Amino acid sequence: MDSRNLIRFLFFTFVIALLLLLTFTNLPAYTEELLDCPTSSRWCATKNRFIKQPQPPKTTTTNLHTSDEPHHPLDPLTLNEFNTIRSILLSHTLFKNSNTYALHSVVLEEPDKYLVLKWKHGDDLPRRKASVIARVNGETHVFTVDISTGVVTPVDVGQHSGYPTMTIEDMTSSTWAPLGNPEFNRTIMARGIDLKDLACLPISLGWFGKKEENRRLIKVQCYSMEGTANFYMRPIEGLTVVLDMDTKYVVEIVDKGKNIPIPKAAGTDYRLSAQNHQINLVNPISIEQPKGPSFVIEHDHLVKWANWEFHLKSDPRAGVVVSRAMVRDPITGEKRSVMYKGFTSELFVPYMDPTDAWYFKTYMDAGEYGFGLQAMPLDPLNDCPRNAYYMDGVFAAGDGKPYIRSNMVCVFERYAGDIGWRHSESPITGMEIREVRPKVTLVVRMAASVANYDYIVDWEFQTDGLIRVKVGLSGILMVKGTSYVNMNQVNQVDNLHGTLLSENVIGVIHDHYITFYLDMDIDGPENSFVKVNLKRETTASGESPRLSYLKTVRNVAKSEKDAQVKLKLYDPSEYHIINPSKMTRVGNPVGYKLVPGGTAASLLDLDDPPQKRGAFTNNQIWVTPYNKSEEWAGGLFTYQSQGDDTLAVWSERDRPIENKDIVMWYTLGFHHVPCQEDFPIMPTVSSSFDLKPVNFYESNPILNIPPNVEKDLPVCNAASSA
Ligand SMILES: *[C@@H]1O[C@H](CO)[C@@H](O)[C@H](O)[C@H]1NC(C)=O
Ligand SMILES: *[C@@H]1O[C@H](CO)[C@@H](O)[C@H](O)[C@H]1NC(C)=O
Numbered sequence: 001m002d003s004r005n006l007i008r009f010l011f012f013t014f015v016i017a018l019l020l021l022l023t024f025t026n027l028p029a030y031t032e033e034l035l036d037c038p039t040s041s042r043w044c045a046t047k048n049r050f051i052k053q054p055q056p057p058k059t060t061t062t063n064l065h066t067s068d069e070p071h072h073p074l075d076p077l078t079l080n081e082f083n084t085i086r087s088i089l090l091s092h093t094l095f096k097n098s099n100t101y102a103l104h105s106v107v108l109e110e111p112d113k114y115l116v117l118k119w120k121h122g123d124d125l126p127r128r129k130a131s132v133i134a135r136v137n138g139e140t141h142v143f144t145v146d147i148s149t150g151v152v153t154p155v156d157v158g159q160h161s162g163y164p165t166m167t168i169e170d171m172t173s174s175t176w177a178p179l180g181n182p183e184f185n186r187t188i189m190a191r192g193i194d195l196k197d198l199a200c201l202p203i204s205l206g207w208f209g210k211k212e213e214n215r216r217l218i219k220v221q222c223y224s225m226e227g228t229a230n231f232y233m234r235p236i237e238g239l240t241v242v243l244d245m246d247t248k249y250v251v252e253i254v255d256k257g258k259n260i261p262i263p264k265a266a267g268t269d270y271r272l273s274a275q276n277h278q279i280n281l282v283n284p285i286s287i288e289q290p291k292g293p294s295f296v297i298e299h300d301h302l303v304k305w306a307n308w309e310f311h312l313k314s315d316p317r318a319g320v321v322v323s324r325a326m327v328r329d330p331i332t333g334e335k336r337s338v339m340y341k342g343f344t345s346e347l348f349v350p351y352m353d354p355t356d357a358w359y360f361k362t363y364m365d366a367g368e369y370g371f372g373l374q375a376m377p378l379d380p381l382n383d384c385p386r387n388a389y390y391m392d393g394v395f396a397a398g399d400g401k402p403y404i405r406s407n408m409v410c411v412f413e414r415y416a417g418d419i420g421w422r423h424s425e426s427p428i429t430g431m432e433i434r435e436v437r438p439k440v441t442l443v444v445r446m447a448a449s450v451a452n453y454d455y456i457v458d459w460e461f462q463t464d465g466l467i468r469v470k471v472g473l474s475g476i477l478m479v480k481g482t483s484y485v486n487m488n489q490v491n492q493v494d495n496l497h498g499t500l501l502s503e504n505v506i507g508v509i510h511d512h513y514i515t516f517y518l519d520m521d522i523d524g525p526e527n528s529f530v531k532v533n534l535k536r537e538t539t540a541s542g543e544s545p546r547l548s549y550l551k552t553v554r555n556v557a558k559s560e561k562d563a564q565v566k567l568k569l570y571d572p573s574e575y576h577i578i579n580p581s582k583m584t585r586v587g588n589p590v591g592y593k594l595v596p597g598g599t600a601a602s603l604l605d606l607d608d609p610p611q612k613r614g615a616f617t618n619n620q621i622w623v624t625p626y627n628k629s630e631e632w633a634g635g636l637f638t639y640q641s642q643g644d645d646t647l648a649v650w651s652e653r654d655r656p657i658e659n660k661d662i663v664m665w666y667t668l669g670f671h672h673v674p675c676q677e678d679f680p681i682m683p684t685v686s687s688s689f690d691l692k693p694v695n696f697y698e699s700n701p702i703l704n705i706p707p708n709v710e711k712d713l714p715v716c717n718a719a720s721s722a
Contacts, residue, residue, distance in 0.1 A: 086400035162641030227265030237481025314393035362610035367638025507674025563623035600669035612643030
C-alpha cells in the first residue's frame, strides 16, 4: 500500500467508526436478518459494543419481534406490518415512478379516540392504519395506508413551511458529503487536522429568512478525534459547511476560526478505560424484590401496576407515549381515566451566541432529529436498576425497512427510601402512635442522546395517584473554541457567551425547553381548565388583628387565550383540570392539578426567528381543544419551519375550551450557564412537574396500605448505628 492509499484506508476506517458513533449507535440493536449485513462489515463488528455487562435474565434472549401482533388499538406497528406497508408503498405508482423517495415517518395512525374508548379487551381491533410522511422526488407527501386493504390515501395537512424530521440516512450522509469537496479537504488540512481524525456533526440550521427557504439545507461542523473519544471538546471552531441535504451539494464553506487553536485532548475522555484510576465512593447497592415485581406488562404494551394501568409505546418522534392512564378507585374499585395520552411533543434548545458559527444553533430535537430515533439502548444496572423490564422500539428506516431499537425503554419499581405518608404522636399527648408508609413508585424511562446531549425522561407513577414527569440532562456540552487559556486574558467577560471551562474551551450559554402534550381526561373527555388564583386580601381597619390573608379565586378558562399561562411567583395559581359534571360526595369537582417544579422561561425577543419557530415556549401552560392533528407543538414539519404551524398559532384561534375535550401543554425549561464541573461530561441536572389528584378521591387513597416489616425484607441489613 502506498502512503496515499494507506491514508485513504485509515481515513475510511475512522470515518466509518465515526459515523457509527454519531448516528448509528443503535446498530447493535439491528439483527442481521433485518439488515442483510455481511459479517465482515464493520457495522456488524460493532454489534456488541454496548453489551458490556451481563444482561438481566429477561433480556438475554434477543426478541426478533417477528411474531409480534397488535393486541390493543394503540399498539405500535409491528415488524410484519412495517413490511406490508413497505410493499404497499413500493407498488404504488407514485413510488414506482419516482427517482428518489424516502420515508421520514411511518407510525400507527391511531384510531379515533371514541373508537379507542369504546374498545374493550376481547373486541376486534379497529382497522390498522399507518400514517406515512414521505419525500418523493423532492416533494413532501402525507399518506394514510390501510394495512389490510392496501389502500393509500393522500392526507391534506394544509400548506406549511418546513420539512419532515430528518431520516437517519439524511444525518449520516450529511456528515460524509463535505469530503467530496476539495476545498473542504484543503480547509481541514489548513487547520492542521489530519483527515483521518475528522468527526463531523449534522446541525439543523433553523430558519432566518430567504437563504433558508425552498431547499433542505443543513450545516456541518467538525471536530478533531485525535487523542480522545470526546471529540466534542475539540471543535474546529468557526468552520461551517452549508450543504444541500437532497443533492449533497456543498453550498458554502466558511472558516472564520483560522486563528483559534483546537483545544487539547488531555482530560477530555470520559470512558472508564481512559481513567488512570478509579475511585469507589460507595458500596454496591441494588433493590431486591424477593417476591418478584408487582407489575405485569401484557403483550409488551399494557402496563398494570398497583392501582395503575396504562398503555406504553415507543415512538420515533416523541420517544415514549403513555396512553389511557387509568387509576383504580379504592372505594368503587372502578378504573378511572386520568390521561388519554401524554408525550414529549417538542424540545427547543437555543444557544446564546449570535456569531457566525453559532447563531443558528436553535435545535428542535423531536421535530428535526426525532427524539425517539435518538433514544439509545439503555445500559442494564446503570441506566435502570436490576429489577427493570426492557422494551424495544420497532421503527422504519428511510427505505421503509423495519429495524429494532433494543432496550429503548425500561420500566421498574423504585423504592428510594421515601415516605408515602406518616404521623407520630409526641409524648405530650400520651398516645403512642407512629404510623408510616413507605413510598414505592413505578418508573418508565428512556434516554435520548441527541448527538452530544443526553436527555433522560421519566414518567413516574405513585400509588396516591400522582404522576411525576422528570427530565434529566447529561451528556456533553456543545463547546466553542477560543484562544483564551485563562480568565485573566479576558477583558469583557460577557463577550465570551459562556464560561471558560478549560484551556481554549468555552461552554456556551443555552436553554432547554421540553414541551409535553398532556391530553388529560379526568373521568371522561369533557373537562375544564381552572386557574385557582391565590390572592392577598387586606382586612378592613379594626376587622382583625391581621392585616392580610390569602384566599383563592377560581377562574374557569372559557377559551384558549384564558389558558395561556406565564408562571409568576408573586401572583401564583394552581392549575386544575376538572370534570365539571362529576362531583365528590361533598360537592367538589373531581380533578387533577398541574404542579410546575423548577423551570425557566424563554427570554428571547418574540420576533427573533428561533423564538417564532419555538413560540410554543412563549407560555409555560397552554390548553387547546382536542384535535387529532395538533400534536406537535413546533408544527408537523419542524425542519426549517418558519413558525406558521406552532401551538402558539393554534392557540391564537381562541377556541372554546370549557367543558370540552381539552389538551394541556406544559413546558419544562432550563437555563444552562455551563460551569467547570460540566467538563468533560455533565453530572445529571433534573427538573420535573407533577400531575396530582385534587379532589379526585374522596379521601387519602392509600390509607389502607400496610407498612414494611422486617420479615418481608430478608435481604438487606441496616448498618449498625454508631
Ligand atoms: C477528501 O479527503 C478524503 C480523505 O482523504 C478523500 O477520500 C476524498 O476523496 C477527498 N476529496 C476530494 C474531493 O479530494
Ligand atoms: C384541527 O387542527 C388543524 C391543524 O391545526 C386545523 O387545520 C383545523 O382547523 C383544526 N380543527 C379545528 C376544529 O379546530
